[in-house]
Amino acid sequence: MELNTSTMPARLSPGLTLRPARFSDADAISHLTAAYWIAMGDAVLSISPDEMRRFWNSPGLSLETDTWVLETGEGRIVGYEEFFNRHDHAVLVGEGYVHPDFQRRGIGTVLLQQLVHRAGQESALAAPGARVFLRNGVSAADTSGRGLHETEGFRPIRHSWRMQIQVAEPRSPIWPDGLSLQPFDRAVHDPLLFEAHELAFADHFGHTPFTLETWQHHVSGRQDFDPGLWHVAWHGALIAGYSICNSGQGVGWVDKLGVLPQCRRRGLGLALLEHSFNAFLQRGLPIVTLGVDAANPTGATRLYERAGMRVASEIIRYEKELRPGQPS
Numbered sequence: 001m002e003l004n005t006s007t008m009p010a011r012l013s014p015g016l017t018l019r020p021a022r023f024s025d026a027d028a029i030s031h032l033t034a035a036y037w038i039a040m041g042d043a044v045l046s047i048s049p050d051e052m053r054r055f056w057n058s059p060g061l062s063l064e065t066d067t068w069v070l071e072t073g074e075g076r077i078v079g080y081e082e083f084f085n086r087h088d089h090a091v092l093v094g095e096g097y098v099h100p101d102f103q104r105r106g107i108g109t110v111l112l113q114q115l116v117h118r119a120g121q122e123s124a125l126a127a128p129g130a131r132v133f134l135r136n137g138v139s140a141a142d143t144s145g146r147g148l149h150e151t152e153g154f155r156p157i158r159h160s161w162r163m164q165i166q167v168a169e170p171r172s173p174i175w176p177d178g179l180s181l182q183p184f185d186r187a188v189h190d191p192l193l194f195e196a197h198e199l200a201f202a203d204h205f206g207h208t209p210f211t212l213e214t215w216q217h218h219v220s221g222r223q224d225f226d227p228g229l230w231h232v233a234w235h236g237a238l239i240a241g242y243s244i245c246n247s248g249q250g251v252g253w254v255d256k257l258g259v260l261p262q263c264r265r266r267g268l269g270l271a272l273l274e275h276s277f278n279a280f281l282q283r284g285l286p287i288v289t290l291g292v293d294a295a296n297p298t299g300a301t302r303l304y305e306r307a308g309m310r311v312a313s314e315i316i317r318y319e320k321e322l323r324p325g326q327p328s
Helices: 023-039 049-056 107-123 143-151 186-200 212-220 268-282 300-306
Strands: 016-019 067-072 077-087 091-098 132-139 155-166 180-182 230-235 238-248 251-259 287-293 310-323
Touching: 016 107, 023 049, 023 077, 023 091, 067 107, 077 107, 091 107, 107 132, 107 143, 107 310, 132 143, 143 155, 143 310, 155 300, 186 212, 186 238, 186 251, 230 268, 238 268, 251 268, 268 287, 268 300, 287 300
Parallel strands: 091 132, 251 287
Antiparallel strands: 016 067, 067 077, 077 091, 132 310, 155 287, 155 310, 180 230, 230 238, 238 251
16 A cells, blocks of 8 residues: 655755754754744753753664754754654654744755655555554644644644643652552662553553663663652552653653552552652752643543643644554
8 A cells, every 4th residue: 555655845945955963963953952942932841962862872763864954054953853663663753843043944844754755664664554654743832833744744633731830848648558669779670660661551642662672771771860760659569650750951850650550549640749749849849840641541630730730831743644554
Protein backbone atom coordinates (compact mmCIF):
# COMPACT_ATOMS: atom_id res chain seq x y z
CA MET A 1 0.00 0.00 0.00
CA GLU A 2 1.32 3.44 -0.92
CA LEU A 3 2.33 5.65 2.00
CA ASN A 4 0.53 8.92 2.60
CA THR A 5 3.51 11.29 2.45
CA SER A 6 2.57 13.46 -0.51
CA THR A 7 2.65 17.25 -0.18
CA MET A 8 3.48 20.12 -2.50
CA PRO A 9 7.25 20.58 -2.05
CA ALA A 10 8.23 23.86 -0.45
CA ARG A 11 10.99 26.06 -1.77
CA LEU A 12 13.74 27.32 0.48
CA SER A 13 13.90 31.09 0.83
CA PRO A 14 17.01 32.72 -0.65
CA GLY A 15 19.85 33.05 1.84
CA LEU A 16 18.86 30.00 3.90
CA THR A 17 20.71 26.69 3.96
CA LEU A 18 19.36 23.31 5.00
CA ARG A 19 21.76 20.81 6.57
CA PRO A 20 21.93 18.15 9.30
CA ALA A 21 22.60 19.26 12.86
CA ARG A 22 26.07 18.95 14.37
CA PHE A 23 26.98 18.42 18.00
CA SER A 24 28.53 21.88 17.97
CA ASP A 25 25.03 23.30 17.26
CA ALA A 26 23.63 22.29 20.65
CA ASP A 27 23.99 25.72 22.25
CA ALA A 28 22.53 27.55 19.25
CA ILE A 29 19.56 25.19 18.98
CA SER A 30 18.96 25.48 22.73
CA HIS A 31 18.77 29.26 22.27
CA LEU A 32 16.36 28.73 19.38
CA THR A 33 14.04 26.62 21.55
CA ALA A 34 14.23 29.27 24.28
CA ALA A 35 13.23 32.02 21.83
CA TYR A 36 10.29 29.91 20.61
CA TRP A 37 8.96 29.03 24.06
CA ILE A 38 9.40 32.58 25.36
CA ALA A 39 7.30 33.76 22.42
CA MET A 40 4.71 31.10 23.30
CA GLY A 41 4.67 32.29 26.92
CA ASP A 42 6.24 29.15 28.37
CA ALA A 43 9.98 29.61 28.82
CA VAL A 44 10.41 26.62 31.14
CA LEU A 45 9.93 24.24 28.18
CA SER A 46 13.21 25.39 26.62
CA ILE A 47 15.65 22.56 25.91
CA SER A 48 19.11 22.77 27.44
CA PRO A 49 22.25 21.96 25.43
CA ASP A 50 22.84 18.89 27.60
CA GLU A 51 19.32 17.62 26.93
CA MET A 52 19.87 18.18 23.21
CA ARG A 53 23.12 16.21 23.21
CA ARG A 54 21.58 13.39 25.23
CA PHE A 55 18.78 13.04 22.70
CA TRP A 56 21.26 13.09 19.82
CA ASN A 57 23.11 10.20 21.47
CA SER A 58 19.93 8.10 21.57
CA PRO A 59 20.38 4.52 20.35
CA GLY A 60 19.38 4.32 16.70
CA LEU A 61 19.42 8.06 16.02
CA SER A 62 21.70 9.55 13.34
CA LEU A 63 22.33 13.27 13.16
CA GLU A 64 23.00 12.94 9.46
CA THR A 65 19.59 11.48 8.60
CA ASP A 66 17.35 12.39 11.54
CA THR A 67 17.97 16.10 12.18
CA TRP A 68 17.77 19.27 10.10
CA VAL A 69 18.72 22.88 10.72
CA LEU A 70 18.07 25.94 8.63
CA GLU A 71 20.66 28.66 8.95
CA THR A 72 21.13 32.10 7.46
CA GLY A 73 24.09 33.16 5.38
CA GLU A 74 25.61 34.57 8.56
CA GLY A 75 25.42 31.13 10.19
CA ARG A 76 22.48 31.86 12.49
CA ILE A 77 20.27 28.82 13.12
CA VAL A 78 16.63 29.85 12.70
CA GLY A 79 14.93 26.47 12.32
CA TYR A 80 15.36 22.96 13.64
CA GLU A 81 13.56 19.62 13.24
CA GLU A 82 14.26 16.14 14.59
CA PHE A 83 12.93 12.67 13.84
CA PHE A 84 12.81 9.60 16.05
CA ASN A 85 11.65 6.04 15.54
CA ARG A 86 9.91 5.47 18.84
CA HIS A 87 8.70 1.93 18.24
CA ASP A 88 8.97 -0.74 15.55
CA HIS A 89 9.41 1.77 12.67
CA ALA A 90 5.67 2.43 12.94
CA VAL A 91 5.35 4.85 15.87
CA LEU A 92 7.31 7.85 14.61
CA VAL A 93 7.71 11.24 16.25
CA GLY A 94 9.15 14.63 15.44
CA GLU A 95 9.83 17.91 17.17
CA GLY A 96 10.61 21.20 15.48
CA TYR A 97 11.12 24.89 16.08
CA VAL A 98 11.16 28.06 14.02
CA HIS A 99 12.59 31.26 15.47
CA PRO A 100 9.72 33.71 16.06
CA ASP A 101 11.57 36.42 14.11
CA PHE A 102 11.68 34.17 11.02
CA GLN A 103 8.14 32.83 10.85
CA ARG A 104 6.05 32.95 7.68
CA ARG A 105 9.09 32.49 5.46
CA GLY A 106 8.44 28.85 4.63
CA ILE A 107 10.95 27.53 7.17
CA GLY A 108 8.41 25.44 9.07
CA THR A 109 7.02 24.01 5.84
CA VAL A 110 10.45 22.91 4.61
CA LEU A 111 11.30 21.30 7.94
CA LEU A 112 7.97 19.54 8.31
CA GLN A 113 8.20 18.14 4.79
CA GLN A 114 11.69 16.85 5.53
CA LEU A 115 10.27 15.14 8.61
CA VAL A 116 7.42 13.53 6.67
CA HIS A 117 9.78 12.33 3.95
CA ARG A 118 12.11 10.80 6.53
CA ALA A 119 9.17 9.12 8.24
CA GLY A 120 8.18 7.63 4.90
CA GLN A 121 11.63 6.10 4.54
CA GLU A 122 11.46 4.62 8.03
CA SER A 123 7.98 3.24 7.35
CA ALA A 124 9.43 0.83 4.80
CA LEU A 125 10.93 -1.09 7.73
CA ALA A 126 7.62 -1.49 9.59
CA ALA A 127 5.99 -4.92 9.78
CA PRO A 128 3.51 -5.71 6.98
CA GLY A 129 0.00 -4.74 8.03
CA ALA A 130 1.14 -2.46 10.87
CA ARG A 131 -0.41 0.97 11.18
CA VAL A 132 2.26 3.63 10.63
CA PHE A 133 1.86 7.19 11.87
CA LEU A 134 3.89 10.31 12.60
CA ARG A 135 3.19 12.55 15.59
CA ASN A 136 4.37 16.04 16.40
CA GLY A 137 3.46 18.45 19.21
CA VAL A 138 2.69 22.15 18.80
CA SER A 139 2.07 24.81 21.42
CA ALA A 140 -1.62 25.71 21.53
CA ALA A 141 -0.47 29.35 21.36
CA ASP A 142 1.33 28.71 18.05
CA THR A 143 -1.44 29.46 15.57
CA SER A 144 1.02 29.49 12.67
CA GLY A 145 2.44 26.07 13.55
CA ARG A 146 -1.01 24.59 14.04
CA GLY A 147 -2.16 25.85 10.66
CA LEU A 148 0.98 24.47 9.01
CA HIS A 149 0.41 20.98 10.41
CA GLU A 150 -3.18 20.94 9.25
CA THR A 151 -2.17 22.16 5.79
CA GLU A 152 0.38 19.34 5.59
CA GLY A 153 -2.21 16.68 6.37
CA PHE A 154 -1.85 16.32 10.15
CA ARG A 155 -4.88 16.26 12.42
CA PRO A 156 -5.10 17.15 16.12
CA ILE A 157 -5.69 14.02 18.17
CA ARG A 158 -4.84 14.86 21.78
CA HIS A 159 -4.06 17.70 24.17
CA SER A 160 -1.49 17.69 26.94
CA TRP A 161 -1.00 20.18 29.72
CA ARG A 162 1.94 21.53 31.62
CA MET A 163 0.68 21.93 35.18
CA GLN A 164 2.45 23.97 37.83
CA ILE A 165 2.34 24.99 41.47
CA GLN A 166 4.26 27.35 43.71
CA VAL A 167 4.68 25.45 46.96
CA ALA A 168 4.37 27.83 49.91
CA GLU A 169 5.06 25.45 52.80
CA PRO A 170 5.96 21.80 53.41
CA ARG A 171 3.23 19.22 52.92
CA SER A 172 2.35 16.31 55.22
CA PRO A 173 1.90 13.29 52.94
CA ILE A 174 -0.41 10.53 54.18
CA TRP A 175 1.07 7.17 53.20
CA PRO A 176 -1.19 4.14 52.67
CA ASP A 177 -0.78 1.36 55.19
CA GLY A 178 1.79 -1.29 54.38
CA LEU A 179 3.94 0.91 52.11
CA SER A 180 7.35 2.40 52.84
CA LEU A 181 9.90 4.63 51.15
CA GLN A 182 13.46 3.41 50.74
CA PRO A 183 16.52 5.24 49.44
CA PHE A 184 16.90 4.54 45.72
CA ASP A 185 19.95 2.43 44.91
CA ARG A 186 20.38 2.70 41.15
CA ALA A 187 22.68 -0.31 40.86
CA VAL A 188 20.17 -2.58 42.61
CA HIS A 189 16.75 -1.04 42.01
CA ASP A 190 16.97 0.31 38.46
CA PRO A 191 15.81 -2.85 36.60
CA LEU A 192 12.92 -3.27 39.05
CA LEU A 193 11.85 0.34 38.60
CA PHE A 194 12.05 -0.01 34.82
CA GLU A 195 9.69 -3.00 34.95
CA ALA A 196 7.35 -1.14 37.32
CA HIS A 197 7.24 1.85 34.99
CA GLU A 198 6.24 -0.34 32.05
CA LEU A 199 3.37 -1.76 34.09
CA ALA A 200 2.26 1.62 35.45
CA PHE A 201 2.17 3.31 32.04
CA ALA A 202 0.90 0.42 29.92
CA ASP A 203 -2.59 1.97 29.72
CA HIS A 204 -1.45 5.55 29.05
CA PHE A 205 -1.99 7.27 25.72
CA GLY A 206 1.01 7.08 23.41
CA HIS A 207 3.00 4.75 25.64
CA THR A 208 5.39 2.53 23.77
CA PRO A 209 7.54 0.01 25.60
CA PHE A 210 11.07 1.02 26.54
CA THR A 211 13.92 -1.40 26.59
CA LEU A 212 16.18 -1.33 29.62
CA GLU A 213 18.83 0.22 27.35
CA THR A 214 16.62 3.13 26.31
CA TRP A 215 15.35 3.57 29.88
CA GLN A 216 18.90 3.85 31.17
CA HIS A 217 19.85 6.26 28.38
CA HIS A 218 16.88 8.62 28.72
CA VAL A 219 15.95 8.24 32.40
CA SER A 220 18.24 6.59 34.92
CA GLY A 221 21.53 7.29 33.15
CA ARG A 222 21.16 11.06 32.98
CA GLN A 223 24.25 13.01 33.99
CA ASP A 224 22.11 15.11 36.35
CA PHE A 225 20.77 12.01 38.13
CA ASP A 226 20.03 12.95 41.75
CA PRO A 227 19.02 9.96 43.94
CA GLY A 228 17.50 12.38 46.43
CA LEU A 229 14.84 13.24 43.84
CA TRP A 230 13.91 9.63 43.09
CA HIS A 231 11.14 8.55 45.45
CA VAL A 232 10.06 4.91 45.37
CA ALA A 233 7.31 3.39 47.53
CA TRP A 234 7.58 -0.33 48.26
CA HIS A 235 5.18 -3.01 49.38
CA GLY A 236 7.62 -5.52 50.76
CA ALA A 237 9.97 -6.38 47.90
CA LEU A 238 7.62 -5.00 45.22
CA ILE A 239 7.45 -1.45 43.90
CA ALA A 240 4.02 0.12 44.49
CA GLY A 241 4.67 3.58 43.02
CA TYR A 242 7.37 6.12 42.26
CA SER A 243 8.10 9.76 41.52
CA ILE A 244 11.16 10.45 39.35
CA CYS A 245 12.16 14.10 39.49
CA ASN A 246 14.84 16.47 38.22
CA SER A 247 15.32 20.21 37.93
CA GLY A 248 15.89 22.65 35.11
CA GLN A 249 15.08 26.20 34.01
CA GLY A 250 14.89 27.16 37.69
CA VAL A 251 11.96 24.87 38.51
CA GLY A 252 11.42 21.37 39.82
CA TRP A 253 10.16 18.78 37.34
CA VAL A 254 8.13 15.73 38.28
CA ASP A 255 9.27 13.80 35.24
CA LYS A 256 7.49 10.51 35.88
CA LEU A 257 4.86 9.73 38.50
CA GLY A 258 3.49 6.21 38.42
CA VAL A 259 1.39 3.96 40.63
CA LEU A 260 1.03 0.27 39.88
CA PRO A 261 -2.56 -0.71 38.97
CA GLN A 262 -3.10 -2.86 42.08
CA CYS A 263 -2.06 0.05 44.34
CA ARG A 264 -4.22 2.80 42.84
CA ARG A 265 -7.03 4.69 44.57
CA ARG A 266 -5.33 4.49 47.96
CA GLY A 267 -3.79 7.97 48.00
CA LEU A 268 -0.30 6.85 47.03
CA GLY A 269 -0.05 9.15 44.00
CA LEU A 270 -0.90 12.21 46.11
CA ALA A 271 1.54 11.16 48.85
CA LEU A 272 4.36 10.75 46.30
CA LEU A 273 3.55 14.10 44.71
CA GLU A 274 3.53 15.96 48.02
CA HIS A 275 6.73 14.21 49.09
CA SER A 276 8.29 15.46 45.84
CA PHE A 277 7.08 19.01 46.57
CA ASN A 278 8.89 18.85 49.91
CA ALA A 279 12.13 17.62 48.31
CA PHE A 280 12.09 20.53 45.86
CA LEU A 281 11.27 23.03 48.59
CA GLN A 282 14.32 21.83 50.54
CA ARG A 283 16.42 22.55 47.44
CA GLY A 284 15.06 26.08 47.11
CA LEU A 285 12.78 25.22 44.18
CA PRO A 286 9.23 26.19 45.22
CA ILE A 287 7.89 26.13 41.64
CA VAL A 288 7.14 22.56 40.57
CA THR A 289 5.83 21.48 37.19
CA LEU A 290 4.94 18.37 35.20
CA GLY A 291 3.37 17.32 31.92
CA VAL A 292 0.18 15.28 31.66
CA ASP A 293 -2.17 14.00 29.00
CA ALA A 294 -5.32 16.10 29.39
CA ALA A 295 -7.48 12.98 28.96
CA ASN A 296 -5.37 10.73 31.19
CA PRO A 297 -7.49 7.63 31.97
CA THR A 298 -6.12 7.13 35.49
CA GLY A 299 -7.43 10.46 36.77
CA ALA A 300 -4.00 12.07 37.02
CA THR A 301 -5.26 15.55 36.12
CA ARG A 302 -7.75 15.45 39.01
CA LEU A 303 -4.99 14.28 41.35
CA TYR A 304 -2.75 17.18 40.36
CA GLU A 305 -5.58 19.68 40.76
CA ARG A 306 -6.31 18.25 44.20
CA ALA A 307 -2.66 18.87 45.10
CA GLY A 308 -3.07 22.51 44.06
CA MET A 309 -1.51 22.39 40.60
CA ARG A 310 -3.03 24.41 37.76
CA VAL A 311 -2.70 24.36 33.97
CA ALA A 312 0.11 26.68 32.85
CA SER A 313 0.17 25.86 29.13
CA GLU A 314 -1.18 23.44 26.54
CA ILE A 315 0.35 21.42 23.72
CA ILE A 316 -1.68 19.95 20.87
CA ARG A 317 -0.59 16.54 19.60
CA TYR A 318 -0.88 16.20 15.83
CA GLU A 319 -0.83 12.98 13.86
CA LYS A 320 -0.40 12.09 10.20
CA GLU A 321 -1.30 8.53 9.31
CA LEU A 322 1.20 7.22 6.78
CA ARG A 323 -0.34 3.76 6.41
CA PRO A 324 -3.51 2.26 7.88
CA GLY A 325 -3.29 -1.08 9.61
CA GLN A 326 -3.16 -2.81 12.96
CA PRO A 327 -1.54 -1.06 15.96
CA SER A 328 2.12 -1.99 16.27
